[in-house]
Amino acid sequence: MDVGPLPQLIVSGILTGLLFALISVGLTLIFGVMDVVNFAHGEFLMLAMYATFGLGLIGLNPILALPVVVVAMFVLGALVYRFFVKRLLAGPPEAVVFGTFGLLVFLQGAAQFFFTSDYRSVLNPPFSGTLHLGGIAIGEAQLAAGLGALVLIAAIFGFVEYTEPGRALRALSEDRVAAQLMGIDVQRMNAFAFGLGIACTGAAGALLMLTYQAYPRIGTEFALTAFVVVALGGFGSVHGVLLGALLVGLVEVLGGYYIAPALKMLPVYALYLAVVFLRPQGLLGRR
């Protein structure tokens, strides 16, 4: 029986999904710990991609640039929390939504103003070949990005499950008041979680530069997918993110092939609506 391009598409869908998962896990971490949907998440990703491009100019390829970008984005995230998000949290509930939206507009405008709308790709891509494995052809760069994302997601899962600060994050997302009573410094943990969430976009941005180009509006495209992934899995659920991301990656790649490339997002949005109409809290979310 000829299975046609299906195995190829599934592999490609999973690799795409892993990258979505890495972006989305940052979003869900921030949401879980402080109930904030960071609408500027994609713009941080965009900044990370430009940073990776910039480090490429001084000779660092994206893989070598990754740790530098991750640290820089962590610091940036913690600072944004300390000087901006923290203030918003003290205001009415909509303030956070609108504030992070303002951040989106501001960062996108800044990128357009300072970097122009041109597409930028790294000058020295470390992977350019194609691997053939039993009839499946995968770009080495795509494989490296997907595997890199897998390793980093595993690291984040491990961190959240098995380390002391990870446990504190979980305690906060389960019951803020109790966590406070147990002596967890909420403000410090919030800043830490925001930094960590943004650091995830740093890692994802560096990996994305293996296959994508940076331009001011790229963040919005990925962020939209990330919101769907997070809501699909259930806001705040770390396992839900992985499930949602793989589903969305597969649906997008399969839809793009079997329906039409221009319609690839249609099944993704339809899937989201179908899921939340049946289960308003997402697949793995708690009510």
Added chain:
Amino acid sequence: MTVQRHVAVMACVLAATALFTAFCHDQFLLSLAFTGLIFAVLGQSWNWISGYAGQVSFGHALFFGTGAYASALFATHHGSPWLALACGAAVAVVLALLVGFPCFALRGHYFSIATIAVAAIAEIVVVNTDALGKANGFELPILPPGLASLQFAGKAPYVLVALVLFAAAQIATVALEHSRTGYYLRAIRANQEAAASVGVDARAVKVTAFAGAAAFAALAGSLYAQQTLFVDAESTLGLSVSIAIALVGVVGGIGTVWGPPLGAFVYTFLARYVAALYGGHGRGFDLLLYGALILAIVSVQPEGIAGIARRFRART
């Protein structure tokens, strides 16, 4: 504010805009005024559902686009633009009922993301439909100017037509504030469960407001199409349009009668005009400036410019 005071402010705004339109000959400024009024109507209609009722929508362009496409279709098929206005609004109301009923079962961010998804689906469908001009959009045929064709020689008449729609939206909003539905919307925003305990059918109330808001947004879309004589998916249905509408409401102040018009004024005149002077459109300076403004407002006064005004009044 009392009704009398709303009427007084309304009269001043109408008179000022009419005078400006009569004496201004700068077509660029007039087109900015038109855009400002259209965004005021859009922001106001968004405010009904996202401000008063607190259900933040990022898909309001769906209804704007519905009106714009209705006008474009009628014009290319020799229909009356007035019929297009009515049909666009009617289709938008039906869409609002169809979308609102399932979506208002969702709470918070799940709702917001569903509105993004619905509008994005509409955009994808339009971009892939031949009859709707795909991604290229289509131009409206140029007709002899006059009220019958709703096309005019200069920009000034467009401003006046938009001003009528704006006045209608403002009056409707004041009426809403002083109605059962308006009270129910605010109660839902404050505490949906407690509202239900006094007999408020939250979903029905939200769907009702959503349908009214959709009609106004569609009318604004129709007028927009009549003025630009060109309609395409990205500029009428795109996420960036939905975001611009929401931000107009936020900057001005949600849940207030005068917030969205203030926000629209700031959006068009400050951000677009100043950006046009110092950098030109498309280079991002307008976004940069506007974003900075939003950041400043949200961190200093989360209730928007209208909130600053209210605080100032409370002090004096």
Added chain:
Amino acid sequence: MSDEPLLRVRGLEKRFGELRALDGFDLDVAEGRLTALIGPNGAGKTTAFACIAGAQRPSAGSVRFKGREVAGLPYHRIARLGVARTYQVVQTFDAMSVVEAVTVGALLRRPKLSEARAWADEILGFVGLHAKRTMLGRSLTIADKKRLELARALSTEPRLILLDEVMAGLTPTECADAVKLLRSILARGVTILMVEHVMEVLMPLADRVVVLAAGKPIFAGSPQAAAADPLVIEAYLGRP
């Protein structure tokens, strides 16, 4: 038909996964009387309220109000039939003024805003909150928030009002005021079902006491009989 009480609950069950919060709960509330629902913490009193009012859907059982089956009806529909309630943890409309919040309730029977506002003012006078009518819900003290909830519930002109621990956290003076208020609510012909911890408050007020333990009623009768019942004492004090 006419001898059926205003509210008749039979075999009400509410399960949360494995947990049975209500497990065969029966209750009769006679028209025009004050019935008290008491029981140790976690007995299911608040769940019972939520299931009767429609805030939660019962897993099984029957709730008849005015001779009509209402179990499983949406929350707002039951409110429209004439059941109002207050919450154990106050649920005020924080961003609305006191008079606006009560107007929301008043609009249920008076769709015209001017009439609803006038009625809201009257109810605020009745509960003694009229002087604070323009204050925002969030800036009230706990005692005033409880009054506000009561006013909001009363403004819907209910036949039956469910009061969940209206006395909790009040000072003795405030408690005495609240007792007076309850008496005048009864005098208006509104039937009261209340959850209360403070037995001394209930003794002179309640016509009938129902004691709930582990989701089941273990006693129903006069307050005096309840205080003397060994099962009730055991449920409250635990096994000796």
